[in-house]
Each structure stands twice: as C-alpha cells, then as structure tokens.
Amino acid sequence: MKQNQCLHMLYKVTRIWAIIVLLSVQAFAKTYDYISISKPFLNKTPIAVTSFKAFSGHEAEVIAGVKGEQILKAGLDFTGYLKVMDPMAFLSNPAKSGIQLGEINFKDWTGIGAELLVTAGIEESNGQIKLQLRLMDTFNTKLLVGKVYTGPSTQLRAMIHRFCAEVAKALTGNFGVFGSKIAFVSTVNGNKEIFSCDFDGFNPQQITNHKTISLSPAWSYNGQWLAYVSYAKGKPDIFIKNINNNLGAVVNYAGINISPDWMPGKLNLAATLSFSGNQEIYLLTSKGEITKRVTNSWGANVSPKFSPDGRKIAFTSSRSGNPQIYIQGLDSGEAQRITFTGKYNASPAWSPDGKKIAYVGIQKDKINIFLISVDSHIGDSVQLTAGQGDNEDPCWSPDGSLIVFKSTRNGGRAHLFVMTAAGTDQRQLLSMSGIQSEPDWSGDTGFSSE
Numbered sequence: 001m002k003q004n005q006c007l008h009m010l011y012k013v014t015r016i017w018a019i020i021v022l023l024s025v026q027a028f029a030k031t032y033d034y035i036s037i038s039k040p041f042l043n044k045t046p047i048a049v050t051s052f053k054a055f056s057g058h059e060a061e062v063i064a065g066v067k068g069e070q071i072l073k074a075g076l077d078f079t080g081y082l083k084v085m086d087p088m089a090f091l092s093n094p095a096k097s098g099i100q101l102g103e104i105n106f107k108d109w110t111g112i113g114a115e116l117l118v119t120a121g122i123e124e125s126n127g128q129i130k131l132q133l134r135l136m137d138t139f140n141t142k143l144l145v146g147k148v149y150t151g152p153s154t155q156l157r158a159m160i161h162r163f164c165a166e167v168a169k170a171l172t173g174n175f176g177v178f179g180s181k182i183a184f185v186s187t188v189n190g191n192k193e194i195f196s197c198d199f200d201g202f203n204p205q206q207i208t209n210h211k212t213i214s215l216s217p218a219w220s221y222n223g224q225w226l227a228y229v230s231y232a233k234g235k236p237d238i239f240i241k242n243i244n245n246n247l248g249a250v251v252n253y254a255g256i257n258i259s260p261d262w263m264p265g266k267l268n269l270a271a272t273l274s275f276s277g278n279q280e281i282y283l284l285t286s287k288g289e290i291t292k293r294v295t296n297s298w299g300a301n302v303s304p305k306f307s308p309d310g311r312k313i314a315f316t317s318s319r320s321g322n323p324q325i326y327i328q329g330l331d332s333g334e335a336q337r338i339t340f341t342g343k344y345n346a347s348p349a350w351s352p353d354g355k356k357i358a359y360v361g362i363q364k365d366k367i368n369i370f371l372i373s374v375d376s377h378i379g380d381s382v383q384l385t386a387g388q389g390d391n392e393d394p395c396w397s398p399d400g401s402l403i404v405f406k407s408t409r410n411g412g413r414a415h416l417f418v419m420t421a422a423g424t425d426q427r428q429l430l431s432m433s434g435i436q437s438e439p440d441w442s443g444d445t446g447f448s449s450e
Contacts, residue, residue: 183217187434201430223445227260384423
C-alpha cells in the first residue's frame, strides 16, 4: 500500500510549484537490472556524478550548479547502495564536452569502473532555474532517466530529490526515501517535544509545543496525520493530529494511553490502554473510539506494530516474565513468541516487505539492535549494532533499504543515526543539541525546498 501511495503522490500536483517535463530525448524502458535493497550493501554500485554544466556561466548560475552537485551527490550516497565516485578519477568532463547521450564517450566511464553516470545542466535567470538531469547506463550506453525541472531557485533541493527518486525507481523498482520525513522526539528546547525532518536530517521543524513530555510519534500511511503521546493533561494520553490543519482528537481513557501505531492504508490505530487494570492492546478509530481489544493476557502488552499487510501485529509482552516480542493475527487472535535469546527484547519494527523484524535486545549487558526473520523465528537473529554505546528505537525507511535508530555512541547523549538494512554505513542523521530519540519514518509526503 505504501508503494502504491508513493506512486500516487509522485504524480500529483507538487507542493513546490515546480514544472516537471520529460526531456525531448526518448527515455528507455527498464534496461538496468534492479538493485536488490534487501541484500547486504557490501558491493555498492559505482556511480559517477559530473559537475553541473552552467549554460550561461554567470555567477549565480555557477553557484547554483555547485550547490546542486553537492545535493545530488549527498542524496545518491544516502541510499547506501550507490558509491559516488571521486571526480579525480574522471577521464572526461561532460560539463565542457556535452551532457546529452550522444555527446558522452562511454569508454571514459567504463574504463574507470563507473556502471552509472549522471550528467546535469543548469540555467538561472532572475531567481528561476531550469535543470537538465540524466541517468545513463555506461556499459549499455543507454539513457535510464531523463528529466527537466523548472521553478524558483529556492526549489533546487526539491527538484534534485525528485530526480533522485526517479533514479531509485529505475534502479530498485520503487521511489526510495526522497519524499519521506522522519518524526522524532527532541529535548533541544528543554522539554521533550515532537519534531520532524526530511529523510536526510535536513529542515528540522518543531511540531508540538506542550512544554512537557511528548513521546512516541507515529505517521499515518499518507503522512497527513501524526499520533503521539503527551503528558499535556497530566498523564500519558494519545494525541491524534492532522499535520495540515491541527484538527484531531485525544485518547484519554482512565490510566495510561501509549504506543500508538497506524494501520497501513487506513486511518485506524493500535495502542496500549490500561483502563481495564492491565496494559492491553486495542484497535481505535482516528477519533479515539475503541473498535476491538487485541490482547487479553497477564503482563504488560505494549509497542504494537502493524505488519505491512495490516493483518498482524508485533508487540512486546512480559507475559513470560521478561519483555519478549510476539506476533498475533488480528483475526485468529493467536499470539506466537518469536524472540528467545536474552532476557529483554522489545521495540519491534516490521520491514516494509513483512519478512523481517528489527528490535532492541539486551545481551551481555549491552543494548543493541537485532534483526530476525519472521518466517523462521527462532535462532536466526542477526546483530546490526555492536560496540558503540546503547542502540535503540529502530524504524525502517519506507523502501526497506535503511533503518533509523537512537544511539548514545557519541559521548552518552542519544542522537539519531541511520544504517543500511544490513547494518553497514552507520552514520549520524542530524546534529542537534539535546537528546533525540524515538524516530518514525513516514511514507512519501512530498519534497522540501531549501
């Protein structure tokens, strides 16, 4: 459903007022074998990104081209499956010789090991820019993606990320992370408040201002609603908020109301409520009305996460004595424990294909992130983080290629980090003062400007 939503969103009228048209050259159908983003990212695909050709050559145009090149390289590198090559190795310069397919000497690129080539041209006039961007298969000497983007220069970043999404679609079969956002908790202003940022940590924005404790943000499937927990009324309640108009509801049953998660493709939620005396999981409408009780077991049942098809939930339960992860069918009501190694396993997060669950486990007194296959369950967990502080709160990117998480590896205070689904390329997402935690990655929400 998320992929279908991405397809729908990408072809709607954009928020950035940029006009997108195809290049006059004929774009080829799929001519490049899809990159599997579910496999380890040890062998990245080499991609050469050339300097932007400034057609007029005036100062503002050149500056915009340099900035565009930086944004483009950073975006492609962020994927984790592309290796942006060092321009010192280049044998030719399309910014001088020509950026169109017929002007490229592909032997110069295959000779240095570049499997893919991106060329770019830019025109700037009175604050308006026009971008020409092409992705080429160097070994087959074919055009994979060709786009022209025009609009105000303030939309440079958004235009380039739209092209990056087209590159991801051509190479992997889906549009990747480029139109997504990440919600998270931050203490940058003293209190725990909900913030959001672009997929790459750019453009952090404060969403809540309760001046108290706010936790556990969760995006709806369409990125229009955010559910979160706040102590604004003196106890933990769930606030359901429309991002565009601030309308919403508050789930404030007696006791605690925590751990919201949206059902894929629907505006319904799962959450943990304790009005019955025990912490149990329920299904709710977007207005906070209870439609079904899911769990009915001794012990705390928290952190529900819907499977991508919406038919199951993974959750943490202490019914066996210690926190462990279970999967339960919403129709059958049967729960199955899937973690058995270690005395503490919590915070499950389904991969978008529904085949794996990332979770937090404590082993040898260290808090780390693990991965387990949903089908085989027992004994197949893989440790993704190790030896670098405490690592918690895993959440998958919408295309399944990346995992964002919280880590204390940089001196004790928790910050957000990103790694590939194989645990490689671990790097800090954004630099903010205070503590950042509990990230939740949205589906496609559009493209942010500069």
